[in-house]
Amino acid sequence: AQKITQTQPGMFVQEKEAVTLDCTYDTSDQSYGLFWYKQPSSGEMIFLIYQGSYDEQNATEGRYSLNFQKARKSANLVISASQLGDSAMYFCAQGAGFGNEKLTFGTGTRLTIIP
Amino acid sequence: GAGVSQTPSNKVTEKGKYVELRCDPISGHTALYWYRQSLGQGPEFLIYFQGTGAADDSGLPNDRFFAVRPEGSVSTLKIQRTERGDSAVYLCASSLTGGLAGAGGELFFGEGSRLTVL
Numbered sequence: 586a587q588k589i590t591q592t593q594p595g596m597f598v599q600e601k602e603a604v605t606l607d608c609t610y611d612t613s614d615q616s617y618g619l620f621w622y623k624q625p626s627s628g629e630m631i632f633l634i635y636q637g638s639y640d641e642q643n644a645t646e647g648r649y650s651l652n653f654q655k656a657r658k659s660a661n662l663v664i665s666a667s668q669l670g671d672s673a674m675y676f677c678a679q680g681a682g683f684g685n686e687k688l689t690f691g692t693g694t695r696l697t698i699i700p
Numbered sequence: 701g702a703g704v705s706q707t708p709s710n711k712v713t714e715k716g717k718y719v720e721l722r723c724d725p726i727s728g729h730t731a732l733y734w735y736r737q738s739l740g741q742g743p744e745f746l747i748y749f750q751g752t753g754a755a756d757d758s759g760l761p762n763d764r765f766f767a768v769r770p771e772g773s774v775s776t777l778k779i780q781r782t783e784r785g786d787s788a789v790y791l792c793a794s795s796l797t798g799g800l801a802g803a804g805g806e807l808f809f810g811e812g813s814r815l816t817v818l
Contacts, residue, residue, distance in 0.1 A: 589742070618801050628789065629704075630743065630809040635801045676742050680800045686733070686756055688800065688807075690742030 587612045587679045589691035597697045598667050605652070606662040606694050608677030614638075616682035619660040621651065624674040624693070633675075636660060664696075672698045702726065704810035706792050712816045713782055721777040721813045725794030732775050733807065734767055735791040743791055749775060750798055782817045789814045 588611040598604040610619065617638045622630040636644045636651045644651045652661040664671055674695050678688040705724040713719055725732050730751055735743035745759040749769045757767070764782075769775040779786055789812040799805035 620801070628791075628811040630791065630793070630807070632806050632808075637801070678742070683799075686731070686748040686750075686798055686800060687745040687759065688735075688743075689745070692740065692742050 587614070587617075587681065587689040589677050589679055589689055591677055591691035591694050593694045594692075595695045595697070597699055600669060600698050600700050601666055603663060603665045604667055604671075604696065606664075606675050606677075606696065608660045608662065608691060610658050610660060610677075610679050612658075612679060612681070614681050618680040619651065619653070620678040620680065620688065621649070621660075621662045622676045622678060622690075623671075624676060626673070630676070634662065667698050669698050669700060672696060704792055704794055704808050706790075706810035706813050708813055709811065710814045710816075712818065714818050715782060715784060717782050717817075719779045719782055719815060721779075721790050721815070723775045723777070723792030723794075723810060725773060725775070725792070726808055727773075729794035729796050729808075730772065731795045731798035732769060733793040733795075734775070734777050735793065737789045737791055737812070739788075746777070746790075748798075779815075782815075784817050787815055787817045 590609045619636045621633040634646045650663045674693045676693045678690045732749040734746040737743040748756040752772045764780045767777045791812045793807040793809040797804035
């Protein structure tokens with residue numbers, strides 16, 4: 586069974602600063618994927634970034650990057666140059682290997698960007 | 701619109717009643733997922749459809765929960781004999797092919813149906 590731990594229930598960050606949201610995972614799967622989603626107050630989950638367990642390079646998508654440390658089972662999200670629109674809940678999730686369509690989510694981090 | 705549509709957005713019902721929640725995925729998406737999000741928690745997987753068939757229903761909590769997708773597009777989540785513990789936001793997502801990642805695998809979520817059982 587997978588378990589995702591997000592230890593920061595809330596964070597406040599000054600606009601334009603970088604922010605790191607922590608995520609650790611626990612799995613016995615050899616092949617898996619790690620995901621980050623953003624949930625604004627409207628409620629829908631918005632996909633941000635994906636890292637495969639065999640990917641050697643950290644994933645990047647615009648201002649988002651994933652700091653993947655496989656040995657430590659860590660998949661932190663880094664947001665550079667934060668913006669007011671980044672204020673939202675952020676969820677880390679893990680998917681198991683090929684053929685498994687289930688995502689296991691953490692409890693989330695509420696990020697608030699201060700002008 | 702072009703996104704995933706869920707109705708109703710809010711549903712208040714009494715304990716013991718029957719409830720249906722509808723999900724209209726993005727046109728052409730073959731994969732459809734239901735998740736349940738309780739207050740202060742991340743979403744929990746309920747069921748995955750590929751086309752008309754439920755390929756993985758391992759997340760349904762008990763036999764009061766059932767979901768269908770008869771024509772491979774719209775899906776309905778059905779809850780019988782509702783209990784107060786069923787109160788949550790029910791999220792639906794779709795993707796072009798399934799796979800969770802890569803080309804065609806990205807999930808697109810709706811805004812959810814908030815169910816309150818009194």
